Amino acid sequence: xxxxxxxxxxxxxxxxxxxxxxxxxxxxxxxxxxxxxxxxxxxxxxxxxxxxxxxxxxxxxxxxxxxxxxxxxxxxxxxxxxxxxxxxxxxxxxxxxxxxxxxxxxxxxxxxxxxxxxxxxxxxxxxxxxxxxxxxxxxxxxxxxxxxxxxxxxxxxxxxxxxxxxxxxxxxxxxxxxxxxxxxxxxxxxxxxxxxxxxxxxxxxxxxxxxxxxxxxxxxxxxxxxxxxxxxxxxxxxxxxxxxxxxxxxxxxxxxxxxxxxxxxxxxxxxxxxxxxxxxxxxxxxxxxxxxxxxxxxxxxxxxxxxxxxxxxxxxxxxxxxxxxxxxxxxxxxxxxxxxxxxxxxxxxxxxxxxxxxxxxxxxxxxxxxxxxxxxxxxxxxxxxxxxxxxxxxxxxxxxxxxxxxxxxxxxxxxxxxxxxxxxxxxxxxxxxxxxxxxxxxxxxxxxxxxxxxxxxxxxxxx
Amino acid sequence: xxxxxxxxxxxxxxxxxxxxxxxxxxxxxxxxxxxxxxxxxxxxxxxxxxxxxxxxxxxxxxxxxxxxxxxxxxxxxxxxxxxxxxxxxxxxxxxxxxxxxxxxxxxxxxxxxxxxxxxxxxxxxxxxxxxxxxxxxxxxxxxxxxxxxxxxxxxxxxxxxxxxxxxxxxxxxxxxxxxxxxxxxxxxxxxxxxxxxxxxxxxxx
Ligand code: SF4
Numbered sequence: 103x104x105x106x107x108x109x110x111x112x113x114x115x116x117x118x119x120x121x122x123x124x125x126x127x128x129x130x131x132x133x134x135x136x137x138x139x140x141x142x143x144x145x146x147x148x149x150x151x152x153x154x155x156x157x158x159x160x161x162x163x164x165x166x167x168x169x170x171x172x173x174x175x176x177x178x179x180x181x182x183x184x185x186x187x188x189x190x191x192x193x194x195x196x197x198x199x200x201x202x203x204x205x206x207x208x209x210x211x212x213x214x215x216x217x218x219x220x221x222x223x224x225x226x227x228x229x230x231x232x233x234x235x236x237x238x239x240x241x242x243x244x245x246x247x248x249x250x251x252x253x254x255x256x257x258x259x260x261x262x263x264x265x266x267x268x269x270x271x272x273x274x275x276x277x278x279x280x281x282x283x284x285x286x287x288x289x290x291x292x293x294x295x296x297x298x299x300x301x302x303x304x305x306x307x308x309x310x311x312x313x314x315x316x317x318x319x320x321x322x323x324x325x326x327x328x329x330x331x332x333x334x335x336x337x338x339x340x341x342x343x344x345x346x347x348x349x350x351x352x353x354x355x356x357x358x359x360x361x362x363x364x365x366x367x368x369x370x371x372x373x374x375x376x377x378x379x380x381x382x383x384x385x386x387x388x389x390x391x392x393x394x395x396x397x398x399x400x401x402x403x404x405x406x407x408x409x410x411x412x413x414x415x416x417x418x419x420x421x422x423x424x425x426x427x428x429x430x431x432x433x434x435x436x437x438x439x440x441x442x443x444x445x446x447x448x449x450x451x452x453x454x455x456x457x458x459x460x461x462x463x464x465x466x467x468x469x470x471x472x473x474x475x476x477x478x479x480x481x482x483x484x485x486x487x488x489x490x491x492x493x494x495x496x497x498x499x500x501x502x503x504x505x506x507x508x509x510x511x512x513x514x515x516x517x518x519x520x521x522x523x524x525x526x527x528x529x530x531x532x533x534x535x536x537x538x539x540x541x542x543x544x545x546x547x548x549x550x551x552x553x554x555x556x557x558x559x560x561x562x563x564x565x
Numbered sequence: 566x567x568x569x570x571x572x573x574x575x576x577x578x579x580x581x582x583x584x585x586x587x588x589x590x591x592x593x594x595x596x597x598x599x600x601x602x603x604x605x606x607x608x609x610x611x612x613x614x615x616x617x618x619x620x621x622x623x624x625x626x627x628x629x630x631x632x633x634x635x636x637x638x639x640x641x642x643x644x645x646x647x648x649x650x651x652x653x654x655x656x657x658x659x660x661x662x663x664x665x666x667x668x669x670x671x672x673x674x675x676x677x678x679x680x681x682x683x684x685x686x687x688x689x690x691x692x693x694x695x696x697x698x699x700x701x702x703x704x705x706x707x708x709x710x711x712x713x714x715x716x717x718x719x720x721x722x723x724x725x726x727x728x729x730x731x732x733x734x735x736x737x738x739x740x741x742x743x744x745x746x747x748x749x750x751x752x753x754x755x756x757x758x759x760x761x762x763x764x765x766x767x768x769x770x
Contacts, residue, residue: 144598149740157769252742258752
């Protein structure tokens, strides 16, 4: 019978199955950062258990780390304690940690692919919702809670219920000014933030296949914002080329046998999905969110909707309270919204391609008066690559700050944050209330859109 | 996880309804990196005066309840946020049994993950137990999970319901991890096969 990619990966990882119970799934890769792991390590120690497979683990420090003055101690005592605890736990259990001084350091979902740690057909987990990123390689990757982090360390498995499957097809060609970020926001705008609940989404279609690996990661990264358990894209030549020669990639004969498995992973012709959704790429203009949920999104050419434009009572109410929080009037044109801040970075848009496309727009411009603009590479490798290409100069000359890597203003845990009422054009993934600082107002956009907004002091249509 | 054994312990009385997880562990204590040690903060805002000394008017500071392992309390215990810190604090303080008419759903589930038995009784029984403690502070009840029964010197004995798989896991001291490790052989076999098929996954960096 024709099987989907999800079903194939599931079947290949079944350790135990019993009617009426959750199945036990084997976990190949376990990614870690400092925030969601301390109590898991403690639980492991209290129960006198060991890490079962340390080869499966790669850890980094990203959420609490400062993005400047890295040689100074971390000012926030809690962030400092979490970082120190992570270093001690990894040392104790012999785990591979990219700590703050390590040239490989960066945001977990950026550094893991840089070293080829995730391959097609794997099961990958992390105590972090944006683990979905790694679906770009055709791996089943999803976020877990702290007690599950402990569970995976101790057993290398997780009890799981099977998800339903959704195929999202984006046909045709994307315009040169629209990006993977815009595809992601357009999909969420269409199906809603709960649209993917209970599903694993497979992204397909010409526009998806045409994306670079970086773009595919951006798209899968945001599958979680559509409520999905995971996002998947079939591996192809681009995937294999990306992985070739990376630190954790197989070599020689191993490469050939790996390829045999990887090439068997894509969904079979005629495999059935529970739901199929189709979008036309040419309809996807640059997107801007106006509210406090990623589904509250429109094209840059549109205006902020009015609460009574929604049929659904709950959506109408949500619109009303979002406008209040965001300090916006209904029917304001998106291009009339002024910003105070621009942020380029995060595991959604902190890769080299993102800085290239932003730099293209930022070159020769000046950040508008009253606007603060920060560029935060997703990793030291991204930073170095960008500097070799002279991109740092482009940003600095335009008045941007060029920082060290970390999650930074994506969730404002490290001191980089908006002040009450400040408005930000942000390339991150969540525009929830207070996400970028108490009372901060977030508009999610692509890197090029953020760069253009920084220069104009308001959103502009980059086309 | 610790196995739940038959025991006879002092029953402490906290005669309040709707005790929420914020009262069980106030949020200023959530930023720790450990899960043990929360017992020191259990009911913090009720238990201590502003200067840090014990508030002797708080029920659990009654010397007669020292060493109590059973907590008898009012309706809807453990409501509010879903934080697992609440059962961590209760267990760390020394309780392994709670008796009430009802519990918040997530709290109830979390109890079983932390070797705590939350017993549900009808309001009539609860009242009788509360009266017995009030009249005889420091009284010990006997809890027999295997038999699903509680007996008291005042003859307020009763039987209680508990889902069979939960009872089994508590009695055996099986947590979720232990339950998965029941299949340790299968996990090992899976790993051995993977080591042969994909040896590069098992190499040092
Ligand atoms: S960049 Fe943002 S979304 Fe990504 S891991 Fe860090 S905090 Fe989470």
